[in-house]
Amino acid sequence: xxxxxPTVAWAAVALLLFAAEAMAPGAFMLWLGLAAAAVFVLxxxxxxxxxxxxxxxxxxxxxxxxxVYRTWFRKREPASDQPLLNRRAEQLIGRxxxxxxxxxxxxxxxQIADAFWDVSGPDLPVGALVRVVxxxxxxxxxxxxx
Amino acid sequence: xxxxxxxxxxxxxxxxxxLLFKTVRxxxxxYQWTVERFGRYTHTMDPGLHFLIPVIxxxxxxxxxxxxxxxxxxxxxxxxxxxxxxxxxxxxxxVQDAAKAAYEVAQLEIAILNLVMxxxxxxxxxxxxxxxxSKRDEINTKVLNAVDAATHPWGLKVNRIELKDIxxxxxxxxxxxxxxxxxxxxxxxxxxAEGHRQSEILRAEGDKQAAxxxAEGxxxxxxxxxxxxERLAEAEAKATQLVSDAIxxxxxxxxxxxxxxxxxxxxxxxxxxxxxxFVMMPMDSSGVIGSIAGIAELAKxxxxxxxxxxxxxxxxxx
Numbered sequence: 521x522x523x524x525x526p527t528v529a530w531a532a533v534a535l536l537l538f539a540a541e542a543m544a545p546g547a548f549m550l551w552l553g554l555a556a557a558a559v560f561v562l563x564x565x566x567x568x569x570x571x572x573x574x575x576x577x578x579x580x581x582x583x584x585x586x587x588v589y590r591t592w593f594r595k596r597e598p599a600s601d602q603p604l605l606n607r608r609a610e611q612l613i614g615r616x617x618x619x620x621x622x623x624x625x626x627x628x629x630x631q632i633a634d635a636f637w638d639v640s641g642p643d644l645p646v647g648a649l650v651r652v653v654x655x656x657x658x659x660x661x662x663x664x665x666x
Numbered sequence: 667x668x669x670x671x672x673x674x675x676x677x678x679x680x681x682x683x684x685l686l687f688k689t690v691r692x693x694x695x696x697y698q699w700t701v702e703r704f705g706r707y708t709h710t711m712d713p714g715l716h717f718l719i720p721v722i723x724x725x726x727x728x729x730x731x732x733x734x735x736x737x738x739x740x741x742x743x744x745x746x747x748x749x750x751x752x753x754x755x756x757x758x759x760x761v762q763d764a765a766k767a768a769y770e771v772a773q774l775e776i777a778i779l780n781l782v783m784x785x786x787x788x789x790x791x792x793x794x795x796x797x798x799x800s801k802r803d804e805i806n807t808k809v810l811n812a813v814d815a816a817t818h819p820w821g822l823k824v825n826r827i828e829l830k831d832i833x834x835x836x837x838x839x840x841x842x843x844x845x846x847x848x849x850x851x852x853x854x855x856x857x858x859a860e861g862h863r864q865s866e867i868l869r870a871e872g873d874k875q876a877a878x879x880x881a882e883g884x885x886x887x888x889x890x891x892x893x894x895x896e897r898l899a900e901a902e903a904k905a906t907q908l909v910s911d912a913i914x915x916x917x918x919x920x921x922x923x924x925x926x927x928x929x930x931x932x933x934x935x936x937x938x939x940x941x942x943x944f945v946m947m948p949m950d951s952s953g954v955i956g957s958i959a960g961i962a963e964l965a966k967x968x969x970x971x972x973x974x975x976x977x978x979x980x981x982x983x984x
Contacts, residue, residue, distance in 0.1 A: 528670040535681035538721055542688040545724045547704050553721075601709045602765045608819060634815040 524567065526574060530560035551589075555581035609655035612637070616665045622646040623662075630660070688720035698764035700726035710764045727768035733760040733825065736779060740831075743787050747794040752833040757782050758826040759817070766821025774820065781816055782827060785809040795834060802829050919963050926958050 537553030558581045559574055569577075604611045612632055620636065621629040623644045630639050630650065641650060641662040654661035693699050695713045702708065703723050711725075718724070740754040757778060761767040771777050789808045790798045798805065806827055814824045834842070913921055 525670055528674045531674055532677040535677050539681040539684035542684050542720045545702075545705070545721075550721050597703065597706075598708055600707050602707065605707055605765055605769050608770075611819070633818050634812060635819075 526569075526571065527560060527563050527567075530556050530563055530574070530578075534560055551582050551585045552578075554585040555579075558585070607655075609637070609658065609660060612652045612660060613655060614652060616649055616651045618647050618649055619644055620646070622648070623650075628662075630662070685720045688724070689717055691716045691718055691725060696730065696732045697728055698731050698761075699728050700765055700768050702726040707765060707769060727764075729761055729764040729767050731761050731764065733758055736775060736782075738779060738782050738786070738830075741783055741787075743790045745790055745795045745798055746792060749795040749834060749838060751790070751795065751798065751835075752831070753786055753790065753829060754831050755782070755786065755827060755829045757813075757824065759822050759824045761821060762823050763821025766819070771820040774822075777820070778813070778817065778822070778824070781813050782809060785812045786829070788812075790832075795838075799832055799834075802832070805829060917967070919967070922958075 534553050534556035537549045537556055541547070541549040541553060555578050559578045562577060563569060563574060615632060617630045617632055619628050619639070620631045623639065623641055626640050626643070628639050628641070628644070630637055637660050638658060639650065639652075639660045639662045642664060644650065644664060649665040650662035651665040652660045653663050691699070691711065692715050693711050693713045697713060699711045700707055700709075701711055701718065701723055702725075707726060708723070736757040736759070738755040738757060740752050742750050743753045744750055759778060767774055786805070786809055789805045793801065793805070806829060810824060810827045813827060817824055909921070
């Protein structure tokens, strides 16, 4: 293990990029840091690499690290404990509410909390209880409850 | 390579400190911090010590879970009867779901404040001034119900909304004070008049009672008087009866003697009266003369001798 300048430089760059990423999250410097760490390992293994090759490897490895993350790690992302966050319509699935306006020709309206939602489903009179079974953009799909 | 090693050591220390600082996180009591993995929300950290993989995981929002109070700034509101009042208030709310409060709504406090302000306008706009001044509880409840329902999707519980001050304009306050004064004066006058009326009625009642009692007294007196006269008449009748009985038993001429005597006495009185101008003779003077004849007869009977023809009764003119 020889502490020559390129090795030290790449190790320092990698560490600084990780630190910068930790201080200012943006998932941008993380890939650069990973690439720098990979170049550091490369320089350790092949000390005779020219600086130009090292830099080129750094650039290429930056993209490679992103690709590796996309293919290997993204699928294994832990689920959020609130997957429906910011999906207001989908949060209402399962709710049973009376129709505020009867469903005519497949379209009606319900009031949930203080908001009105358009609903689609089988024709039903005003006041009939419906269960929200699905949501598509701003329209809730309902079926007769009970 | 001492210099290079030193530089690397320095960088390593710096990076280590930064990464450690980002790894160990302590959430204080009363707060919840959301955790993001590459900017995407994953979970919420409760108060206490937590460890996050630096760079990959990061703290998103630091949400205050304690009950908070918001000042609703003073605003001009028009009542149903077109009075402009200044209204301010306070809102107490508590975040129940940190993730929703963090990500479902942007600028939570501004959203709550605007919602409260518009709902206060709606509630007061549907009432007239007197109502809005006297029914604060009702307004509070109305606004609270509306705001609470609207903020549910943001993971909030609005516990209380209070109107602090409802201020009508100066001139309106003055006229309200005048109205109140007039109202009280009116009540005082009415009470005074009521008292006066009551006293007059009582006085009249007394007078009436007195008059009734007086009339009753008179009636009673008249009744008794009539009774007395009746008694007197009865006595007279009895006396007459006795006299006539006596006459029937004796001679009728005896009565004529008494009558004639009275008649002559009466004439004597008439003749002596100083203001008399003329004397009217009774129509039945002949009866009296008759009675004198009766007396003569009586005398004749008594003395058993012939009576002389009766003299004419004296006449006088005026």
